[in-house]
Amino acid sequence: MSIEREQVFVWSRKVRVFHWVNVIAITLLIFIGLVILNGKLFGVSTDGKILLKTIHVIVGYVFAINLLFRLLIGFIGKGYERWSKILPFKQGFSQALLEFKQHKKTAYKGHNPAGKLMVLALFLLMSTQFVSGLVIAGTDIYYPPFGDYFAESIAIDKNNVADIKPYSKENVDEAAYQQMRAIRKPFITAHVYAFYSLLFLIPLHIFGVIIAERREKTALVSAMLTGYKYLPKHDSK
Numbered sequence: 001m002s003i004e005r006e007q008v009f010v011w012s013r014k015v016r017v018f019h020w021v022n023v024i025a026i027t028l029l030i031f032i033g034l035v036i037l038n039g040k041l042f043g044v045s046t047d048g049k050i051l052l053k054t055i056h057v058i059v060g061y062v063f064a065i066n067l068l069f070r071l072l073i074g075f076i077g078k079g080y081e082r083w084s085k086i087l088p089f090k091q092g093f094s095q096a097l098l099e100f101k102q103h104k105k106t107a108y109k110g111h112n113p114a115g116k117l118m119v120l121a122l123f124l125l126m127s128t129q130f131v132s133g134l135v136i137a138g139t140d141i142y143y144p145p146f147g148d149y150f151a152e153s154i155a156i157d158k159n160n161v162a163d164i165k166p167y168s169k170e171n172v173d174e175a176a177y178q179q180m181r182a183i184r185k186p187f188i189t190a191h192v193y194a195f196y197s198l199l200f201l202i203p204l205h206i207f208g209v210i211i212a213e214r215r216e217k218t219a220l221v222s223a224m225l226t227g228y229k230y231l232p233k234h235d236s237k
């Protein structure tokens, strides 16, 4: 028996643009990140490493600005842009998750309960990458927003901070440099662990979307392009 469906607008242009810019940026960051992590295996020279890190940081800025924009509209936006609509913190979430597991509901206007958990995990990991990435950019290649601060903190001659270059010891105070590396350590650990977690969760997210598409039949993949889902009449919230 075919179910009568109606076209319902869910994902605003802002959310859709964020999503696909995010997909492109993260794909590039993962690809470059993997080459940086396996530099020795690929025979990357020091100059090559600096170039890869510079490109990684520039793409990282696009990722960071896009994420910042999405985090902000979660607070000031409308409808399904808002955190209250997309995160699993609303009263009754455990009940909704149980009903989801028991296949009681056929479709969801926003994310289904499993989708809400995934979205929370993705945003937490991406925010970790955002913060740790900006700190590492400062300690590794002395790029903004913290690059000037870190370069100055390790300079012997504070009037010639511009002499400090990535992977060079010119004008670098060794003790201050080691101190800066110690500050960097927890951030790089977080960056690498969040990176591997994203490598695991992204395919799971895509797998979940495909399962939901087959189960709910609301055209949710094209909804991330057009904004519209096809929901059974009187059966979705």
Ligand code: HEM
Binding pocket: 015, 018, 019, 022, 023, 024, 026, 027, 070, 086, 110, 111, 112, 115, 119, 122, 123, 202, 205, 206, 209, 220, 221, 222, 224
């Ligand atoms: C780098 C890879 C990806 C990342 C990091 C990612 C991340 C996200 C995030 C954060 C959201 C929540 C959007 C929001 O509320 O602002 C989301 C939703 C969604 N994503 Fe992705 N995504 C990725 C790849 C994909 C791909 C390849 C597809 C298509 C097959 C896809 C389809 C969707 C759909 C359909 C939703 C809405 C799900 C729903 O209706 O519950 N994503 N994604």
